[in-house]
Amino acid sequence: MISPRPTTIIDAPRLKKHLGLDLTLASETFQYTGSFKFRAAHNVARNVSNDHIICASSGNFGQAIAYASALFKKKCTVVMPQNAPKIKVDAVREYGAEVDLVDVTKKSRLDRLAELAAKLPDAYVASPYDDPLVIDGNATLFDELLGLGLEFDYIVAPIGGGGLVSGLVQGAQRAGKKTGIIAAEPLLSNDFADSIRAGKLVGDPDESTTIADGARMMKLGANNWKILEHGIGGVVEVSEEQIAEGVKLLFLLANLKSEPTGALSIGALLAEPDRFKGKRTCCVISGANADPALYARLIA
Numbered sequence: 001m002i003s004p005r006p007t008t009i010i011d012a013p014r015l016k017k018h019l020g021l022d023l024t025l026a027s028e029t030f031q032y033t034g035s036f037k038f039r040a041a042h043n044v045a046r047n048v049s050n051d052h053i054i055c056a057s058s059g060n061f062g063q064a065i066a067y068a069s070a071l072f073k074k075k076c077t078v079v080m081p082q083n084a085p086k087i088k089v090d091a092v093r094e095y096g097a098e099v100d101l102v103d104v105t106k107k108s109r110l111d112r113l114a115e116l117a118a119k120l121p122d123a124y125v126a127s128p129y130d131d132p133l134v135i136d137g138n139a140t141l142f143d144e145l146l147g148l149g150l151e152f153d154y155i156v157a158p159i160g161g162g163g164l165v166s167g168l169v170q171g172a173q174r175a176g177k178k179t180g181i182i183a184a185e186p187l188l189s190n191d192f193a194d195s196i197r198a199g200k201l202v203g204d205p206d207e208s209t210t211i212a213d214g215a216r217m218m219k220l221g222a223n224n225w226k227i228l229e230h231g232i233g234g235v236v237e238v239s240e241e242q243i244a245e246g247v248k249l250l251f252l253l254a255n256l257k258s259e260p261t262g263a264l265s266i267g268a269l270l271a272e273p274d275r276f277k278g279k280r281t282c283c284v285i286s287g288a289n290a291d292p293a294l295y296a297r298l299i300a
Helices: 013-019 037-047 060-071 086-094 109-119 132-147 163-175 191-198 222-231 240-254 264-271 292-299
Strands: 008-010 022-027 052-056 075-081 098-102 154-158 180-186 234-238 280-285
Touching: 013 022, 013 240, 037 060, 037 132, 037 163, 052 060, 052 109, 060 075, 060 086, 075 086, 075 109, 086 098, 098 109, 132 163, 132 222, 154 163, 154 264, 163 180, 163 222, 180 191, 180 264, 191 234, 234 240, 234 264, 240 264, 240 292, 264 280
Parallel strands: 022 280, 052 075, 075 098, 154 180, 154 280, 180 234
Antiparallel strands: 008 022
16 A cells, blocks of 8 residues: 655755755645655544545645545545646546636635535545644654654745645654744735734735635644644745745755645745754645646746
8 A cells, every 4th residue: 555655855955055044845736646745644644534535725625635535445536726727636536536616806715615525425625734633743743854864953834724844743742852943924814923922813804815725724623723723833924026036046956846835844944044044944845737838937
């Protein structure tokens, strides 16, 4: 049976020199389905007894749960926004899942998912982030880094719903490590940063238009907030220009393809370089499922 691939550790000397930082890349771009989401999806599909799994996703979790469901011979339906990158919609279908497209200007993905759940009471509703099985699956990334003997002052990772970052925090806590887990969040979709400032979970009124489509979340997951409220090492808000520059730097100086969401961690270094000076820093490059036309514009 297929299991998640080990992360790819990259030492990128040109990128390190350009940024002036002690930097290591942990790339999930070579993971099955092209992002870290397969870790979580595999853990969900392996552990639930339901024959049908349904979820809402902007694309990466949809691809991952579609493939994982096929591996465990389960039916899968994925609710996706109409403006999701075509490459992600096509991939979800190719992995064998049914795609339910929704106009998010009229109805949210979660509202449509609730409608489906009411019609399919025997299906398992899988959150891409707000699910203990998802969080535990993502925690395996920290376990791997530790198993390789790699210890860092900071691990920087993108945040949308909070599944990856809360998994890393959970992994660090489980191992008794004081590694600072830093969340990199788009400034245009900064509900987590707003929540940290408010001291309570708050959300945005609608989905943002950030180019980091994997982080277009209106609100962090409740399970994720319980872990991150006191466990997060910090959050860095990243502008659209810094996200785009992160994509370009990874291409030019690390020979690595990344989608905009995956480059958020590099964008965080650009946004707050002084925070990381003199620190052993690992940037998680979370995925590579970029829309070809957008990617071409970003690296040009």
